[in-house]
Amino acid sequence: MKKSVFRFLRLSGLQRALLLYVVLPLLVIAGAGIAVGLDRMATLESDRLKDDVELIGRAIRLPIGEALAVNDEEAVRRTLQSVFDIGRIYGASVFDVNGNQVAAAGITERDLTTSQVAQQVVTTGEQQERYRQVSGMFLFSHFIPVFDDLGRTNGFIQINRRASDFDASLTQLSQTAWATWGVLCFATLAVVIFGHYGGVGRHVNALTQSMNRIERGERAHRADEAGPSELAELARGLNRMLNSIDNKDRELVQRQAHEEALAQQLQYQEKMAAIGRVAGGIAHELGAPLTVIDGRARRLLKDNQDPSQVRQLEAIRGQVARLTRIVRQLLNYTRAGSSDYESVQLGPLANDCVANLRHELTNDELQITLDVPDDLHIEADEARLELALINIIRNAAQSATREVSVTAVSDGDGVQIRVRDDGAGLPEGVDQAQLLEPFFSTKTQGEGTGLGLAIVHNVVTEHGGRVAIANHSAGGCEVTIWLPTRALPVIKAVENEDDE
Secondary structure (H helix, E strand, O other): OHHHHHHHHOOOHHHHHHHHHHHHHHHHHHHHHHHHHHHHHHHHHHHHHHHHHHHHHHHHHHHHHHHHHOOOHHHHHHHHHHHHHHOOOOEEEEEOOOOEEEEEEEOOOOEOOOOHHHHHHHHHOOOEEEEEEEOOEEEEEEEEEEEOOOOOEEEEEEEEEEOHHHHHHHHHHHHHHHHHHHHHHHHHHHHHHHHHHHHHHHHHHHHHHHHHHHHOOOOOOOOOOOOOHHHHHHHHHHHHHHHHHHHHHHHHHHHHHHHHHHHHHHHHHHHHHHHHHHHHHHHHHHHHHHHHHHHHHHHHHHHOOOHHHHHHHHHHHHHHHHHHHHHHHHHHHHOOOOOOOEEEEHHHHHHHHHHHHHHHOOOOOOEEEEEOOOOOEEEEOHHHHHHHHHHHHHHHHHHOOOEEEEEEEEOOOEEEEEEEEOOOOOOOOOOHHHHOOOOOOOOOOOOOOOOHHHHHHHHHHHOOOEEEEEEOOOOOEEEEEEEEOEOOOHHHHHHHHHHO
16 A cells, blocks of 8 residues: 555656646745745835834924923923833833933933934934844834924934834734745645646556557557547557557568468479479380380280280289379379369269269269259369369269268359268378378278379369368268369469569
8 A cells, every 4th residue: 555655656757847847936936926025015014113103203292392392301201101002112212402311211221422323313303213222122213303492403202112023013924924835835736746647647657558568568458548638649649550560560471471372382383393394204204115015915915815814914904004094193283274264164064073983983882972053153274173073083982882972062252062972081190281292092002092182182272272171070081172263373373473
């Protein structure tokens, strides 16, 4: 609790600047104004008190002058005593022209024969005033000349008032004024600190905390767009900047992913070109010898009646056919499709694929069911697409027990073709990436070349589609290919990207 209060009361940089450059000068100006005002009031009060003493002197000057003219000392004393009833007077006395005391009341000086101020009063006939030390007290003395009937100075009156009386009347006022100024200072500081925090500081703190969170890596955080319009606009600007950075980052990630895909496509094309050159060389080197071997074996079979030799010759022809098929599949795997796609009707194409495979089927009980609407069309290289479908259906037929199903549906942007068998399914530990690799096969040695699904993947990739291979929940394996309705060849896509 104490720590939170201390953190709340700790001044921020804005609060310190506000106090230093705004509040402090205002308080100094207010204090200076109070000091000037008090000084002015002290002057006015001092003048007022002096005027009071002067009025008292004028009030008693005439009767004292008359009493001095007839040497009536008793009348002078009575008049002096009346001074104490008029105001706060500490002493009053009457002196003749030589400075000798005639009568006195209260605290007074007894002998002014050597006083210069007394001589000035008698000489000039004008009033005089002085602050003097009388009987150990610091007094204010007012000297008033007294005239006879002929207008001659025949003495003077001294009226004393304590000098502290002039300050005492202002002491309480000064204390009140400075106390008020102190309270004003404290109240101003409190209002500025708490008001600034409530109106500005807490929003600045929230904005600062948001920046700190963003600095720590919380890129999804956004500042609260609250507070004064300037701070709210600053928060909005920060949020717009963060949104712009996020958009740029997403664009960068997408561009990097696109570039990686293009790099993979380029690498794939380079690999295909290399394999194609090897396959072309193999086909060239093996084509003629295999044809000669098959021709010689066929010729020997015509003239040979020995069952043992017939079996050997048929075995030779079988192996030649297998080698020829491997070479053909290898060429199909590496051969690029045409870049001029045309509209292909999937229903008739699927029927043609099944018809072409009928002579290969060894299982007379196997049924191939088709559910491919005739109105399904896609843009594709028909020969390459037929090659892919034949390989999928052939693999399914080789793995199936009694049934293979082929279905096709449109999902708006493309067509999904599913080929499912009721066989044993994929072995455990075999993933899709392995199945699509060339020369990888789950069949026993001699039953497969491992190029069928690789050819499918190659053709589907050329058309910008996808391949998925998985075991079906009801048993068997299911191969799903998705092809866009409007296909764009991979090679052409790379070329367009380079042109851009």
